Amino acid sequence: MKHSEYYVTDENIISNIVEKQKRYFYEQKTKSKAVRVQALKDLQSMIKSNEEVIMEALKKDLNKSEIEAYASEIGILLEEIRFTLKHLDGWMKSKKAKTVMTHIGSKGYIIPEPYGVTLIIAPWNYPFQLAISPLIGAIAAGNTAIIKPSELTPNVSRVMEELLAKTFDPSFVTVIEGAVETTQILLKQPLDYIFFTGSVNVGKVIMQEAGKQLIPVTLELGGKSPCIVHRDANVELAAKRIMFGKSMNAGQTCVAPDYLLVHKDVKVQLIAQLQKAVTQFYGEDALTSGRYGRIVSERHFDRLIEFLQDGKAVIGGNYNEETLQIAPTVLDEVKWDSSVMQDEIFGPILPLIEYESVDEVVSAVHQKAKPLALYLFSESEEVQQQIINTVSFGGGCINDTIMHLATPHLPFGGVGESGIGQYHGEASFKTFSHFKSVLKQTTKFDFAFKYPSDNQSLKTIKKFLK
Known part of the structure; x- marks a missing residue:
């Protein structure tokens, strides 16, 4: 059974969704710890209360048994959310960085910040888990997210769209259903991050399209293991x-x-x-x-x-x-x-x-x-x-x-042709975060030698930088 009537192929509609998510992100609605925690709990509740619906869709699309569907598509996600909620506070904190002799009086910080609007392109083989698992990381890091599920598993795609629409503001998290044409339109949008799971050949296309706008990517691919x-x-x-x-x-x-x-x-x-x-x-x-x-x-x-x-x-x-x-x-x-x-x-x-x-x-x-x-x-x-x-x-x-x-x-x-980037646990948070370096300099004193003046400055700098 196909659900092509739900496909979004209008470029204006997709552009409008991206624009709304951009606005939502820049209004700082995703960044607080409280928002992230609540969103993860809402996602957790959505999964738990709809286990049978999800498993039924998996049965229709892939004939997955209940035990396999729960273990590989549901239980693994609940564990990922539990782990993320437990450690999120520590992951979000700015980390102090050491300074060097030339920077006496200053303090260095590494601050994790979200990228913005993320696109998650999910495959058909584990259609629920491989869409929601990266979503956990995207939410934990403070991003908005657009999920593009696989058209080869239409029942899971439809269920996911319906459940997430009931759970989140579409300006925060939304599902856009469709096939190749929909993906092509999405890749033209001014996105801030792309997370793709699928084949090596399609991964190359994703990277090529992302490269046109210098959009960072994670590619979870495959190969002969x-x-x-x-x-x-x-x-x-x-x-x-x-x-x-x-x-x-x-x-x-x-x-x-x-x-x-x-x-x-x-x-x-x-x-x-x-x-x-x-x-x-x-x-x-x-x-x-x-x-x-x-x-x-x-x-x-x-x-x-x-x-x-x-x-x-x-x-x-x-x-x-x-x-x-x-x-x-x-x-x-x-x-x-x-x-x-x-x-x-x-x-x-x-x-x-x-x-x-x-x-x-x-x-x-x-x-x-x-x-x-x-x-x-x-x-x-x-x-x-x-x-x-x-x-x-x-x-x-x-x-x-x-x-x-x-x-x-x-x-x-993966590595090489089998993929670029990592996720799960803290790696998911890091994948969907940019780590911003900030040096906070003192104004209580100043070093004259760092400014261009005379040969004495050069001698002093050489003493520090050797």
């Missing part, structure tokens, strides 16, 4: 945690394990344990399980089905065109130049390539763009440190998958 299973791994536990990370939301997760690098000594054992995990999670047929999601659209489904030709399905491989579901699948006999190994998969297909040495793994991962996530299963501290110290990636886990994303204590973001 490797999952390494070394010979000394706890294979049974590794299989369960790998399949959990890969099958959540039918693999449509930016930090899902994208491909498996498995030591040849444990390959057969790992495949058997991965199959065991699939059965444990979803029964004998995941496609008939009420706990398993679907692919978001026919276009994405068709793209994924083609990958099944790139190897031998040792687990899964079956699919249902009517429900747009693909069973959790592990492909063996995959080559590095196969199409499934070129771009981020973003689905429940897991190619498997075996290796013999850790150096081989490091070399292989270095051949690709820096990934958003990396996962290593090994009991060896030496192997763990070798991977951490030699491979660049946004973030990741040792002996687990995706869980680094679910804590406000760890900043989340």
